[in-house]
Amino acid sequence: MKKQYISKEDLAKACTLDLFTYFKHYYPDELVKKSRNVYVTKMHDSLNIKTNGLWYWWSHGIGGRSAFKYLRDVEGMDWQVAASYLLRLMDEIPVPEVKHIEPKRKFVLPKKNQNENTIKEYLVNQRYINEDLVESCIMKNLIYEDQKTHAIVFVGYDVNYYPKFACMRSTDSKWKKDCLGSDKRYSFSIHNEKSTNLHVFESAIDLLSFITILKMKGEKIWNQNYLSIDGATGLGADINxxxxxxxxxxxxxxNEIRNIYLHLDNDEAGKNTTTKIKHVLKKKYKIYDRTPKHGKDVNDELIQYIQKEKEIKKWN
Incomplete structure (x- = not known):
């Protein structure tokens, strides 16, 4: 194909086409379904393409999102040739515009209190979460104190760090709830895009408890992914x-994840959810069951760990 001048604007337009849409819209016969949200191609069976457009060529250790990068890095096309080719396709057979449905209830974060004294006291002195970790989460706007109830607000963000989810946890009772309009896809998490490890918890407090244990052991805490799934119910009875x-x-x-560590509660709901996740994902990921051996959840595990450490210091 003859090279032609490509302006910055045209190059930017060519790069908007993700790889899944490229194959689905222009060459659907090339796609081979591998799992629920992952496809490969007939030509490259180690080229995993997710339905969100992300792709990774495992045999060569390269990946991306755009069809432009695929044509350049996998098919070996010159960048000008690849760009002009995609622009011609997009002009001749435009990709239908996807209409996004707005949520029925508008999501609005609860008003923030002037300080976080109540939640600091609760998390550090009652739940034994590391104080520096709590301060860090406050600075990153991951948690804050609700002005009206003085409950903890745990916030979840989208890829542009825009809040999409929030759940509240009382500091003086068992009361807890998700805020109206919250999108559970963006549940509370701490993200490291360079890591292929994901630790999964039922609650945000369990998540912070596990990081506290790691910190007490002198391990690095920001080099992995941590996700709260906001409970362990509603999956359906059929494991298949x-x-x-x-x-x-x-x-x-x-995200490109290879290893999943499940730290769900040591009760019937938690164990059933662990079993379900392992069954559904066992062919795609390495999954490790890290159900707490002592106590109901990871926070119980943290408290017992701290008590044990105090006993050791007492006798030394």
């Missing part, structure tokens, strides 16, 4: 129906 928590499903579709 393919349903997994929506937050986990969304995180896996949008």
């Amino acid at each position: 129906d393919g349903n997994i928590p929506v937050a986990l499903d969304y995180f896996l579709r949008n």
Whole structure:
């Protein structure tokens, strides 16, 4: 194909076409379904393409999102040839515009209190979460204190760091709830895009408890992914129906994860969810069951760990 001048604007337009849409819209016969949200091609069976457009060529260790990068890095096209080719396709057979449905209830974060004294006291002194970790989460706007109830607000963000989810946890009772309009796909998480490890928890407090344990052991805490799935119910009774928590499903579709560590509660709901996730995802990921051996959940595990450490210091 003859090279032609490509302006910055045209190059930017060519790069907007993701690889899944490229194959689905222009060459559907090349796609081979591998799992629920992953496809390969007839030519490259180690080229995984997710339905969100992300792709990774495992045999060569390269990946991306755009069809332009695929044509250049996998098919070996010159960048000008690849860009002009995509522009011609997009002009001749435009990709239908996807209409996004707005949520029925507008999501609005609860008003923030002037300080975080109540939640600091609760998390550090009652839940034994590391104080520096709490301060860090406050600075990153991951948690804050609700002005009206003084409950903890745990916030979840989209890829542009725009809040899409929030759940509240009382500091003086068992009361807890999701805020109206919250999108569970963006449940509370701490993200490291360079890591292929994901630790999964039922609650945000369990997530912070596990990081506290790692910190107490002197391990690095910011080099992995941590996700709260906001509970362990609603998956359906049939283990073969393919349903997994929506937050986990969304995180896996949008990140390159290889190892999943399940730290769900040591009760019937938690164990059933662990079994379900392992069954559905066992062919795609290495999955490790890290159900707490002592206590109901990871926070119980943290408290017992701290008590044990105090006993050791007492006798030394």
